Amino acid sequence: MPSSPATPRASPHLLELLAGAETLSRTRDLRGIFRCAAESAMRFLDGRYGLLFAVRFTPPELTVGLLGCCVSDGTDTYWDDVCDGKSWLPVDPLLADCLLTDFGHAIRQEGDMWRLAFAIGALGQARWVLEIHSPTRPSKNDRQALSVFLRCFENQQQQWEYANLDTLTRLLNRKTFDDDFERLIAAAELAEQALKIPLERREPSHAITQPCWLGVVDIDHFKKINDNYGHLFGDEVLLRIADLMRQSFRNNDKLFRFGGEEFVVMLRNVAEDHVHNIFNRFRIAVEKHDFPRVGRVACSLGFARIDPRLSPAELLGRADEALYYSKNHGRNQVNGFDELIMSGKLRITTPAGQAQIQSDIDEIFL
CATH class of the missing domain: 3.30.450.40 (GAF domain)
Structure with a gap:
Protein backbone atom coordinates (compact mmCIF):
# COMPACT_ATOMS: atom_id res chain seq x y z
CA MET A 1 0.00 0.00 0.00
CA LEU A 165 -7.80 57.86 23.43
CA ASP A 166 -10.08 60.87 23.33
CA THR A 167 -11.56 61.01 19.83
CA LEU A 168 -10.90 64.74 19.36
CA THR A 169 -7.51 65.43 20.94
CA ARG A 170 -5.98 61.91 20.82
CA LEU A 171 -4.88 62.32 24.42
CA LEU A 172 -5.73 59.61 26.94
CA ASN A 173 -9.42 59.63 27.81
CA ARG A 174 -11.21 59.88 31.15
CA LYS A 175 -11.97 56.18 31.51
CA THR A 176 -8.25 55.27 31.45
CA PHE A 177 -7.48 57.69 34.28
CA ASP A 178 -8.22 55.46 37.28
CA ASP A 179 -5.88 52.63 36.30
CA ASP A 180 -3.05 55.03 35.40
CA PHE A 181 -3.59 56.93 38.64
CA GLU A 182 -3.24 53.73 40.66
CA ARG A 183 0.04 52.99 38.85
CA LEU A 184 1.25 56.54 39.53
CA ILE A 185 0.54 56.17 43.25
CA ALA A 186 2.37 52.82 43.26
CA ALA A 187 5.36 54.48 41.53
CA ALA A 188 5.35 57.25 44.15
CA GLU A 189 5.42 54.64 46.89
CA LEU A 190 8.38 52.88 45.26
CA ALA A 191 10.19 56.23 44.99
CA GLU A 192 9.69 56.88 48.69
CA GLN A 193 10.95 53.41 49.57
CA ALA A 194 13.99 53.84 47.30
CA LEU A 195 14.95 57.09 49.02
CA LYS A 196 15.25 55.20 52.30
CA ILE A 197 17.81 52.78 50.80
CA PRO A 198 21.48 53.85 50.94
CA LEU A 199 22.74 54.89 47.51
CA GLU A 200 25.35 52.12 47.34
CA ARG A 201 22.67 49.47 47.95
CA ARG A 202 20.16 50.65 45.37
CA GLU A 203 19.30 48.30 42.50
CA PRO A 204 18.03 49.12 38.99
CA SER A 205 14.46 48.54 40.21
CA HIS A 206 14.95 51.54 42.51
CA ALA A 207 15.56 53.91 39.58
CA ILE A 208 12.57 56.17 40.33
CA THR A 209 13.76 58.13 43.35
CA GLN A 210 12.14 61.53 42.71
CA PRO A 211 8.51 62.38 43.53
CA CYS A 212 5.49 61.86 41.28
CA TRP A 213 3.02 64.66 40.54
CA LEU A 214 -0.54 65.25 39.39
CA GLY A 215 -1.38 68.45 37.50
CA VAL A 216 -4.75 69.80 36.41
CA VAL A 217 -5.07 72.24 33.48
CA ASP A 218 -8.11 74.38 32.69
CA ILE A 219 -8.48 76.70 29.70
CA ASP A 220 -9.40 80.19 30.89
CA HIS A 221 -12.74 81.60 29.67
CA PHE A 222 -13.31 78.68 27.32
CA LYS A 223 -17.09 79.20 27.32
CA LYS A 224 -16.54 82.70 25.89
CA ILE A 225 -14.44 81.19 23.09
CA ASN A 226 -17.30 78.87 22.13
CA ASP A 227 -19.89 81.65 22.47
CA ASN A 228 -17.91 84.23 20.48
CA TYR A 229 -16.33 82.07 17.78
CA GLY A 230 -18.39 78.87 17.66
CA HIS A 231 -17.68 75.29 18.67
CA LEU A 232 -15.62 74.61 15.54
CA PHE A 233 -12.97 77.09 16.67
CA GLY A 234 -13.43 75.91 20.25
CA ASP A 235 -12.50 72.40 19.11
CA GLU A 236 -9.50 73.83 17.28
CA VAL A 237 -8.32 75.40 20.54
CA LEU A 238 -8.63 72.02 22.27
CA LEU A 239 -6.61 70.39 19.48
CA ARG A 240 -3.87 73.03 19.68
CA ILE A 241 -3.74 72.75 23.49
CA ALA A 242 -3.30 68.98 23.16
CA ASP A 243 -0.47 69.48 20.64
CA LEU A 244 1.25 71.97 22.96
CA MET A 245 0.97 69.47 25.81
CA ARG A 246 2.67 66.78 23.71
CA GLN A 247 5.44 69.24 22.81
CA SER A 248 5.92 70.57 26.35
CA PHE A 249 5.90 67.35 28.39
CA ARG A 250 7.95 64.18 28.04
CA ASN A 251 6.62 61.38 25.87
CA ASN A 252 6.34 59.06 28.87
CA ASP A 253 4.32 61.59 30.90
CA LYS A 254 0.62 60.73 30.95
CA LEU A 255 -1.62 63.35 29.32
CA PHE A 256 -5.42 63.17 29.62
CA ARG A 257 -8.38 65.09 28.37
CA PHE A 258 -10.41 64.91 31.56
CA GLY A 259 -13.57 66.47 30.19
CA GLY A 260 -14.57 69.65 28.36
CA GLU A 261 -11.72 72.13 28.64
CA GLU A 262 -9.98 70.35 31.55
CA PHE A 263 -6.82 68.28 31.15
CA VAL A 264 -4.71 66.22 33.55
CA VAL A 265 -0.96 65.55 33.56
CA MET A 266 0.84 62.78 35.47
CA LEU A 267 4.58 63.20 36.00
CA ARG A 268 7.00 60.62 37.36
CA ASN A 269 10.48 61.04 38.76
CA VAL A 270 10.60 64.86 38.85
CA ALA A 271 12.52 66.77 41.52
CA GLU A 272 10.46 69.14 43.65
CA ASP A 273 12.48 72.19 42.61
CA HIS A 274 11.80 71.47 38.90
CA VAL A 275 8.11 70.66 38.81
CA HIS A 276 6.80 74.24 38.92
CA ASN A 277 9.02 75.22 35.98
CA ILE A 278 7.81 72.23 33.97
CA PHE A 279 4.16 73.22 34.31
CA ASN A 280 4.95 76.89 33.82
CA ARG A 281 6.81 76.14 30.59
CA PHE A 282 3.59 74.69 29.21
CA ARG A 283 1.56 77.68 30.44
CA ILE A 284 3.92 80.07 28.64
CA ALA A 285 3.74 77.97 25.45
CA VAL A 286 -0.06 78.36 25.49
CA GLU A 287 0.15 82.08 26.27
CA LYS A 288 2.49 82.73 23.33
CA HIS A 289 0.66 80.53 20.80
CA ASP A 290 -1.42 82.20 18.07
CA PHE A 291 -4.70 80.27 17.88
CA PRO A 292 -6.62 80.43 14.56
CA ARG A 293 -9.27 83.19 14.60
CA VAL A 294 -9.29 83.26 18.41
CA GLY A 295 -5.81 84.77 18.80
CA ARG A 296 -4.45 84.51 22.34
CA VAL A 297 -5.60 81.91 24.86
CA ALA A 298 -4.49 81.34 28.46
CA CYS A 299 -4.79 78.49 30.91
CA SER A 300 -4.61 78.00 34.68
CA LEU A 301 -2.83 75.10 36.36
CA GLY A 302 -2.67 73.47 39.77
CA PHE A 303 -0.56 70.52 40.85
CA ALA A 304 0.04 68.32 43.88
CA ARG A 305 2.69 65.85 44.94
CA ILE A 306 1.57 62.23 45.00
CA ASP A 307 1.52 61.05 48.61
CA PRO A 308 0.81 57.28 48.60
CA ARG A 309 -0.71 57.56 52.08
CA LEU A 310 -3.67 59.50 50.65
CA SER A 311 -6.62 58.20 48.63
CA PRO A 312 -6.90 58.98 44.90
CA ALA A 313 -9.86 61.28 45.64
CA GLU A 314 -7.82 63.26 48.17
CA LEU A 315 -4.87 63.59 45.80
CA LEU A 316 -7.04 64.78 42.93
CA GLY A 317 -8.77 67.15 45.36
CA ARG A 318 -5.42 68.73 46.28
CA ALA A 319 -4.54 69.39 42.64
CA ASP A 320 -8.05 70.80 42.09
CA GLU A 321 -7.69 73.15 45.07
CA ALA A 322 -4.45 74.50 43.64
CA LEU A 323 -6.16 74.95 40.26
CA TYR A 324 -9.11 76.81 41.80
CA TYR A 325 -6.67 79.10 43.57
CA SER A 326 -5.04 79.91 40.23
CA LYS A 327 -8.40 80.63 38.61
CA ASN A 328 -9.68 82.71 41.54
CA HIS A 329 -6.53 84.82 41.82
CA GLY A 330 -6.02 86.16 38.33
CA ARG A 331 -5.94 83.05 36.07
CA ASN A 332 -3.07 82.29 33.64
CA GLN A 333 -0.82 81.03 36.45
CA VAL A 334 0.58 77.88 38.04
CA ASN A 335 0.26 76.98 41.71
CA GLY A 336 1.32 73.96 43.73
CA PHE A 337 -0.77 72.69 46.63
CA ASP A 338 2.14 72.30 49.07
CA GLU A 339 3.47 75.78 48.28
CA LEU A 340 0.05 77.31 48.91
CA ILE A 341 -0.28 75.49 52.24
CA MET A 342 3.20 76.44 53.43
CA SER A 343 2.64 80.11 52.51
CA GLY A 344 -0.72 80.20 54.30
CA LYS A 345 -2.66 80.95 51.12
CA LEU A 346 -4.66 77.73 51.48
CA ARG A 347 -5.90 75.99 54.58
CA ILE A 348 -6.77 72.33 55.08
CA THR A 349 -10.31 72.18 56.46
CA THR A 350 -10.97 68.41 56.68
CA PRO A 351 -9.85 66.58 59.87
CA ALA A 352 -8.11 63.91 57.81
CA GLY A 353 -6.24 66.54 55.86
CA GLN A 354 -5.19 68.41 58.98
CA ALA A 355 -3.91 65.19 60.55
CA GLN A 356 -1.88 64.42 57.43
CA ILE A 357 -0.30 67.86 57.31
CA GLN A 358 0.59 67.60 61.00
CA SER A 359 2.16 64.19 60.33
CA ASP A 360 4.25 65.66 57.52
CA ILE A 361 5.44 68.50 59.77
CA ASP A 362 6.35 66.03 62.51
CA GLU A 363 8.46 64.01 60.05
CA ILE A 364 10.36 67.12 59.01
CA PHE A 365 11.04 68.68 62.41
CA LEU A 366 11.12 65.79 64.89
Missing part, protein backbone atom coordinates in the same frame (compact mmCIF):
# COMPACT_ATOMS: atom_id res chain seq x y z
CA PRO A 2 1.61 3.29 -1.06
CA SER A 3 2.45 5.63 1.75
CA SER A 4 0.61 8.92 1.89
CA PRO A 5 2.63 12.08 1.35
CA ALA A 6 4.10 13.50 4.53
CA THR A 7 2.29 16.52 5.89
CA PRO A 8 4.52 19.60 5.68
CA ARG A 9 5.70 20.66 9.08
CA ALA A 10 5.66 24.29 10.12
CA SER A 11 9.06 25.67 11.03
CA PRO A 12 9.67 26.31 14.73
CA HIS A 13 10.27 29.97 13.91
CA LEU A 14 6.84 30.29 12.28
CA LEU A 15 5.18 28.60 15.24
CA GLU A 16 6.93 31.10 17.51
CA LEU A 17 5.63 33.96 15.39
CA LEU A 18 2.10 32.57 15.66
CA ALA A 19 2.56 32.34 19.43
CA GLY A 20 3.68 35.98 19.39
CA ALA A 21 0.53 36.96 17.48
CA GLU A 22 -1.60 35.16 20.07
CA THR A 23 0.19 36.95 22.92
CA LEU A 24 -0.17 40.26 21.10
CA SER A 25 -3.94 39.77 20.80
CA ARG A 26 -4.19 39.55 24.60
CA THR A 27 -1.93 42.53 25.36
CA ARG A 28 -3.76 45.66 26.52
CA ASP A 29 -0.91 47.92 27.65
CA LEU A 30 0.54 50.21 24.97
CA ARG A 31 4.18 49.61 25.92
CA GLY A 32 3.38 45.91 26.13
CA ILE A 33 2.09 46.00 22.55
CA PHE A 34 5.31 47.64 21.36
CA ARG A 35 7.47 45.22 23.32
CA CYS A 36 5.59 42.08 22.24
CA ALA A 37 5.71 43.02 18.55
CA ALA A 38 9.43 43.90 18.59
CA GLU A 39 10.52 40.86 20.61
CA SER A 40 8.45 38.43 18.50
CA ALA A 41 9.88 39.87 15.27
CA MET A 42 13.42 39.71 16.64
CA ARG A 43 13.12 36.06 17.63
CA PHE A 44 11.52 35.14 14.31
CA LEU A 45 14.33 36.69 12.23
CA ASP A 46 17.12 35.76 14.65
CA GLY A 47 17.77 39.47 15.09
CA ARG A 48 20.60 40.87 17.16
CA TYR A 49 19.04 44.27 17.69
CA GLY A 50 15.98 46.11 16.47
CA LEU A 51 14.50 49.61 16.51
CA LEU A 52 10.83 50.61 16.49
CA PHE A 53 10.12 54.07 15.08
CA ALA A 54 7.05 56.26 14.91
CA VAL A 55 6.62 57.89 11.48
CA ARG A 56 5.71 61.54 11.03
CA PHE A 57 4.98 63.02 7.62
CA THR A 58 4.93 66.81 7.57
CA PRO A 59 5.09 67.68 3.86
CA PRO A 60 7.60 67.73 2.36
CA GLU A 61 9.56 66.08 5.22
CA LEU A 62 9.30 62.46 6.31
CA THR A 63 10.82 61.89 9.75
CA VAL A 64 10.95 59.13 12.36
CA GLY A 65 11.14 59.16 16.17
CA LEU A 66 12.55 56.26 18.16
CA LEU A 67 9.99 54.54 20.41
CA GLY A 68 12.15 51.72 21.73
CA CYS A 69 14.95 49.29 21.01
CA CYS A 70 15.32 45.53 21.31
CA VAL A 71 18.59 43.67 21.92
CA SER A 72 19.29 39.92 21.79
CA ASP A 73 22.30 37.97 23.01
CA GLY A 74 21.24 34.93 20.94
CA THR A 75 19.33 33.41 23.86
CA ASP A 76 17.22 36.11 25.45
CA THR A 77 15.65 39.24 23.98
CA TYR A 78 15.35 42.50 25.90
CA TRP A 79 13.16 45.50 25.13
CA ASP A 80 13.98 49.01 26.34
CA ASP A 81 11.66 52.02 26.08
CA VAL A 82 13.23 55.18 24.71
CA CYS A 83 10.18 57.32 24.06
CA ASP A 84 11.62 60.81 24.45
CA GLY A 85 9.35 61.97 21.62
CA LYS A 86 11.67 64.88 20.82
CA SER A 87 14.28 63.42 18.46
CA TRP A 88 12.66 63.39 15.03
CA LEU A 89 15.19 62.37 12.39
CA PRO A 90 15.06 62.27 8.59
CA VAL A 91 14.62 58.79 7.15
CA ASP A 92 17.57 57.13 5.42
CA PRO A 93 17.19 55.40 2.00
CA LEU A 94 16.39 51.96 3.48
CA LEU A 95 13.56 53.27 5.65
CA ALA A 96 12.29 55.39 2.77
CA ASP A 97 12.23 52.34 0.46
CA CYS A 98 10.02 50.31 2.76
CA LEU A 99 7.59 53.23 3.11
CA LEU A 100 7.05 53.43 -0.66
CA THR A 101 4.91 50.28 -0.84
CA ASP A 102 1.83 48.95 0.94
CA PHE A 103 3.06 47.22 4.14
CA GLY A 104 6.41 47.11 2.39
CA HIS A 105 9.80 45.96 3.51
CA ALA A 106 13.38 46.60 2.39
CA ILE A 107 16.61 44.68 2.94
CA ARG A 108 20.28 45.52 2.61
CA GLN A 109 23.54 43.87 3.64
CA GLU A 110 25.82 46.03 5.76
CA GLY A 111 29.08 44.34 6.70
CA ASP A 112 28.35 40.94 8.23
CA MET A 113 24.74 41.86 9.11
CA TRP A 114 21.50 42.07 7.16
CA ARG A 115 19.51 45.22 7.86
CA LEU A 116 15.75 44.96 7.32
CA ALA A 117 13.00 47.57 7.56
CA PHE A 118 9.25 46.90 7.66
CA ALA A 119 6.58 49.56 7.17
CA ILE A 120 3.56 49.11 9.43
CA GLY A 121 0.56 50.57 7.66
CA ALA A 122 -0.88 51.12 4.21
CA LEU A 123 0.95 53.04 1.49
CA GLY A 124 1.25 56.69 2.49
CA GLN A 125 -0.34 55.97 5.89
CA ALA A 126 2.37 53.99 7.71
CA ARG A 127 2.70 55.18 11.30
CA TRP A 128 5.55 52.90 12.40
CA VAL A 129 8.69 51.32 11.00
CA LEU A 130 10.41 48.29 12.51
CA GLU A 131 14.12 47.92 11.76
CA ILE A 132 15.92 44.64 12.51
CA HIS A 133 19.59 43.67 12.15
CA SER A 134 20.24 39.95 11.67
CA PRO A 135 23.37 37.89 10.88
CA THR A 136 21.34 35.73 8.45
CA ARG A 137 19.37 36.74 5.39
CA PRO A 138 15.68 35.86 5.93
CA SER A 139 13.86 34.12 3.10
CA LYS A 140 11.21 35.94 1.12
CA ASN A 141 8.52 33.79 2.76
CA ASP A 142 9.78 34.74 6.22
CA ARG A 143 9.76 38.42 5.32
CA GLN A 144 6.20 38.13 4.03
CA ALA A 145 5.14 36.23 7.15
CA LEU A 146 6.52 38.99 9.35
CA SER A 147 4.66 41.61 7.30
CA VAL A 148 1.42 39.74 8.02
CA PHE A 149 2.29 39.58 11.72
CA LEU A 150 2.87 43.33 11.78
CA ARG A 151 -0.69 43.80 10.51
CA CYS A 152 -1.76 42.17 13.77
CA PHE A 153 0.34 44.76 15.59
CA GLU A 154 -1.39 47.57 13.70
CA ASN A 155 -4.84 46.12 14.44
CA GLN A 156 -4.04 45.78 18.15
CA GLN A 157 -2.68 49.31 18.25
CA GLN A 158 -5.86 50.64 16.62
CA GLN A 159 -8.02 48.78 19.14
CA TRP A 160 -5.97 50.24 21.97
CA GLU A 161 -6.40 53.76 20.59
CA TYR A 162 -10.16 53.29 20.16
CA ALA A 163 -10.50 52.19 23.79
CA ASN A 164 -8.05 54.61 25.41
